[in-house]
Amino acid sequence: MESSASTRGDIHGARLTIDLDAVVRNYHTLREQSPESETGAVVKANAYGLGLDHVAPALAQAGCTTFFVATVDEAIALRAVLPKAGIHVFDGLLPGWSEPLAEINAIPVLNSLYQINLWLEHQETLGRKLPADIHIDTGMARLGLNEEELQAFRESRDSGPKIEINTILSHLACSENTDHPLNEQQLAAFTDALTHFDGKKASLSASAGVFLGPEYHFDLTRPGIALFGGNPTPGSPNPMAQVIRLQGKILQVRSVDTPQTVGYGATHQASGPARIATVALGYADGYIRSLGNTGKAWIESYEVPVVGRVSMDLTTLDVSSAPDYLTAPGALVDFIGPQQSTDDVAHDADTISYEFLTGLGARFYRTYIGG
Numbered sequence: 001m002e003s004s005a006s007t008r009g010d011i012h013g014a015r016l017t018i019d020l021d022a023v024v025r026n027y028h029t030l031r032e033q034s035p036e037s038e039t040g041a042v043v044k045a046n047a048y049g050l051g052l053d054h055v056a057p058a059l060a061q062a063g064c065t066t067f068f069v070a071t072v073d074e075a076i077a078l079r080a081v082l083p084k085a086g087i088h089v090f091d092g093l094l095p096g097w098s099e100p101l102a103e104i105n106a107i108p109v110l111n112s113l114y115q116i117n118l119w120l121e122h123q124e125t126l127g128r129k130l131p132a133d134i135h136i137d138t139g140m141a142r143l144g145l146n147e148e149e150l151q152a153f154r155e156s157r158d159s160g161p162k163i164e165i166n167t168i169l170s171h172l173a174c175s176e177n178t179d180h181p182l183n184e185q186q187l188a189a190f191t192d193a194l195t196h197f198d199g200k201k202a203s204l205s206a207s208a209g210v211f212l213g214p215e216y217h218f219d220l221t222r223p224g225i226a227l228f229g230g231n232p233t234p235g236s237p238n239p240m241a242q243v244i245r246l247q248g249k250i251l252q253v254r255s256v257d258t259p260q261t262v263g264y265g266a267t268h269q270a271s272g273p274a275r276i277a278t279v280a281l282g283y284a285d286g287y288i289r290s291l292g293n294t295g296k297a298w299i300e301s302y303e304v305p306v307v308g309r310v311s312m313d314l315t316t317l318d319v320s321s322a323p324d325y326l327t328a329p330g331a332l333v334d335f336i337g338p339q340q341s342t343d344d345v346a347h348d349a350d351t352i353s354y355e356f357l358t359g360l361g362a363r364f365y366r367t368y369i370g371g
């Protein structure tokens with residue numbers, strides 16, 4: 001769709017299809033799960049690797065007006081596609097960042113007294129109040145004000161200059177684990193902190209938090225991974241729609257027999273006569289190396305395991321179970337799609353969908369459907 005190569009035929013080895021309608025369905029599912037709150041969308045890291053320029057407008061069209069990114073560059077890129085959206089920036093500020101953020105009307109999440117002071121200084125320079133979020137650390141020890149800092153902030157606010165608080169937020173450490181005691185502890189700490197910010201908007205939950213129950217919803221939720229098909233309720237069936245399809249093409253098929261080994265390091269030993277297909281997809285594309293000898297792919301309804309190591313540009317599959325006519329050069333193999341989800345593959349790779357999606361490389365022929 002966006003490559004001129006399409007006019008010369010498909011010259012790409014691997015393709016990534018992104019279903020924007022599925023992203024929109026997921027947005028509506030999340031909204032129905034917390035109807036009393038606003039549902040924002042986290043589109044950091046290029047919309048979890050799936051393309052900010054396509055994903056953000058689709059979500060805006062679905063009714064989303066509040067977006068979260070991590071960095072200043074991401075905020076600038078998002079502003080270019082959505083001139084009116086609310087844009088919040090998780091990383092907040094370092095010296096030199098206030099000006100570009102204020103220029104594009106983005107809202108930094110202020111994570112420390114240091115960041116609060118930078119924003120106050122910029123307010124003074126501009127001679128007007130600037131909106132910002134305040135992040136309160138309720139148990140993650142990563143970003144946000146701890147108890148003493150929160151107290152110091154409140155005291156300085158009583159006497160000194162004020163920023164215009166847009167949202168008070170905090171982040172849950174264990175929301176995927178519904179039984180984890182930290183969830184309730186963080187909820188209690190957050191609720192307690194909010195008593196000092198009467199009437200301000202509050203936001204606690206990312207994807208999994210949306211499914212912890214209404215007491216976790218507050219005014220605004222911040223789902224990311226669930227929009228892109230990741231299961232926000234691990235251990236239960238996934239309520240989200242699969243968003244991506246990842247396919248590679250067979251370059252050649254080789255018949256091997258014992259005692260032949262396959263690939264670098266000779267880590268796979270053919271246990272009998274087998275047909276090994278070499279596919280143009282490798283770790284340079286984000287098909288990560290830990291899938292060697294553990295991943296699986298599908299040729300139509302035939303499950304074909306990854307055998308041997310994944311190399312930079314190539315992956316080898318045992319396609320003995322699939323009929324010859326489906327394994328000709330150029331035949332498509334499904335690595336993620338109807339038969340297995342991003343979560344399934346991430347699990348086989350001993351990682352999480354977040355890392356898998358954001359690691360998808362630039363070499364794919366990317367096609368967007370719907371939206």
Ligand SMILES: *Cc1c(COP(=O)(O)O)cnc(C)c1O
Nearest residue numbers: 042171206207222223224225226
């Ligand atoms: C990334 C992030 C989110 C979104 O998390 P998901 O688990 O992808 O829904 C929400 N809030 C903060 C602070 C984040 O960093």
